[in-house]
Amino acid sequence: MIEFLEEFFKPNNPSFWVFIFLVFGLIIFFTTRIFATYAKFVYPNAKFEAMGNPFINEKKLNDLISLKNLENFIENINSDKDLKISGEKISELQNSLDENFLKIVNMMRKDSSKKMDRFYDSYLLKYDYYLIKKFIKDKLREKELDENILKRCFLEKTKKILIQIINKDKSELINILEKNDFDADVINNIKEEKIDYLLLDICLDKQLIKEIKKTKVPYKCEKAKEKMLRTLIDVLNIKNILRAKQRNYTKDYCKNLFLGEGQEIAKWLFNEMAEQDSVEQLVTRLEGTNYFDYIKDRIEEYNKSGTVQVFENAVDLAFLNIIKDISTEYYVTIGPSIRFIISKEYEIRNLKVISKGISERVDSEIIKRNLIFEVPR
DSSP, rough: HHHHHHHOOTTHHHHHHHHHHHHHHHHHHHHHHHHHHHOOOHHHHHHHHHOOOOGHHHHHHHHHOOSSSSHHHHHHHHHHHTTTEEEEHHHHHHHHHHHHHHHHHHHHHHHHGGGHHHHHHHHHHHHHHHHHHHHHHHHHHHOOOGGGGGOOSSSHHHHHHHHHHHHHHHHGGGHHHTTTTHHHHHHHHSSSSOOOHHHHHHHHHHHHHHHHHOOOOOTOOHHHHHHHHHHHHHHHHHHHHHHHHHTTHHHHHHHTTTTOOOSSHHHHHHHHHHHHHHHHHHHTTTTTTTHHHHHHHGGHHHHHHOHHHHHHHHHHHHHHHHHHHHHHTTTTTTTHHHHHHHHHHHHHHEEEEEEHHHHHHHHHHHHHHHHHOOOOO
């Protein structure tokens, strides 16, 4: 073996030079691939950072809360160069906010690599799944389906599914879902004589997570996408168990609401949370996770309000800050894109809350409690 290596590495051996060129070729290939990926994100990341997310800023939101009517609200929002909203009724205004979110995502798509298209589609699918859930449940309950909702679809694929649900009888629903590759868990839930609509929601959420998980992203971006998704799973798991515990569901039933392993909420921890006798005890089981620092001081507020919404808001705040960390960790690739799109989603949510509060003359303090501010830890 030693003699072979000595012979192989002789400078006058052609095989030696073939080997050298092969090694250098591989080094150049992988180096070029990495830098090519970085180069694709230079412009969009710089643009997204420059645009920023003003409507998760406490001062900016406080200024909006103080406005007296929707006309002033619309005028103030339209002074921002990135948003243009309209509407005489609150429903029209909120639809306009959704349309602005779609325009922002399409702007991101235009400025990003083509390889990011699937990521943006999967994020818009997250929005569209609310409509899919509504149509499926309304069909099962034999409610009249509102075709105007089709205008709120972000993806053409979603619109086609909803049109099929509208045009077919309830008896055809399973066939429609099977043809559109819905999971067996969803189908089996619908086949039950007595449908559990909460578990149907869980099955559909699991399918959405699976769709996002299999979404392709550019080279060197998979880890950031995976962290984002696993953190989102954490948030959904915590919210599900909080709501279930407040509604006094049985411990065994609560365990059925688990969506899968997240970044910090493993199945054993979720099951321990389900075993607790109260919401307060459930919250203490989160000690040791990133979420606990945000929710531990909300117990007194929960006892006063009687709603787990105070904890859900705290978990959303934790989510924003974790996404900020992901953006920093993966700053030269997909990180800033992830942070920008998620922050925009929360901006639109905040603006909907404020506009609804102004239209119904809700006290400013109540509005403020339902907003998600991005604040330092």
